[in-house]
Every structure is written in C-alpha cells, then in structure tokens.
C-alpha cells in the first residue's frame with residue numbers, strides 16, 4: 459500500500475489543512491496507534507489507519523484514493539482514541555474530498571459546507 463515514495467508532483471500539500479478545517483480534533487493526534495490496533499477494516503484487509511493519517515499529512519492523494527474506501531465507518535477507532543480524535547469523521551471528510559472533481563483551491567469551501575460529526 460505504501461511504497462515509501464511520496465510523489466510531490468501529485469501531492470496536495472494543503473490537504474492536511476483542509477482536513478483540519480473540517481475536523482479540528484485531528485490536531486490532537488499523538489500517533490499512539492490505538493485506533494489502528496482496533497480498526498475493523500485493518501483486521502480483515504491491509505487497510506492501515508496510521509498510514510492513512512500519514513498520507514493525509516503528506517497530501518498523498520492517489521494512495522489515499524486507492525485505500526480509504528476500505529474503511530467500514532464503524533467508529534471503533536474513535537472510541538479508543540485517548541485524545542478524542544474523531545477519526546471516523548476524518549476518514550469521511552477525506553473520502554468526500556477525494557470524490558470532488560474540483561480544483562485544489564475549491565476543496566476548502568466544499569469542506570466548510572459539510573459537517574457529518576452528528577453521524
């Protein structure tokens with residue numbers, strides 16, 4: 459899933475900022491790995507929530523597109539997070555961003571228009 463190579467030509471280096479604007483709790487992540495350890499999708503596939511978080515921080519749009527749909531949106535990850543990070547909503551917001559066929563500078567406005575935290 460993660461080749462270890464970041465393609466800067468296709469990376470959206472503003473992606474993490476766009477996600478933070480939509481889900482502020484992402485800023486409190488201490489990379490403890492608890493969410494990854496309990497992830498339902500990770501138990502059955504090679505989905506890795508820690509890598510997803512890293513890809514968001516690096517702006518790796520194409521690898522995210524390939525993997526993020528494996529999330530089952532079950533919410534177990536945020537139930538175990540010691541910092542109260544809404545990981546499920548982060549995945550949801552990233553998924554929505556990746557589906558938008560819009561230019562990068564339009565993505566922030568799209569995120570502001572969407573709030574799924576009540577799900």
Ligand code: SF4
Nearest residue numbers: 487488490491493539
């Ligand atoms: S459990 Fe919370 S603090 Fe730990 S890595 Fe996951 S999101 Fe970050």
Ligand code: SF4
Nearest residue numbers: 497529530532533535
């Ligand atoms: S919501 Fe997605 S990332 Fe979180 S535990 Fe469930 S399958 Fe894993």
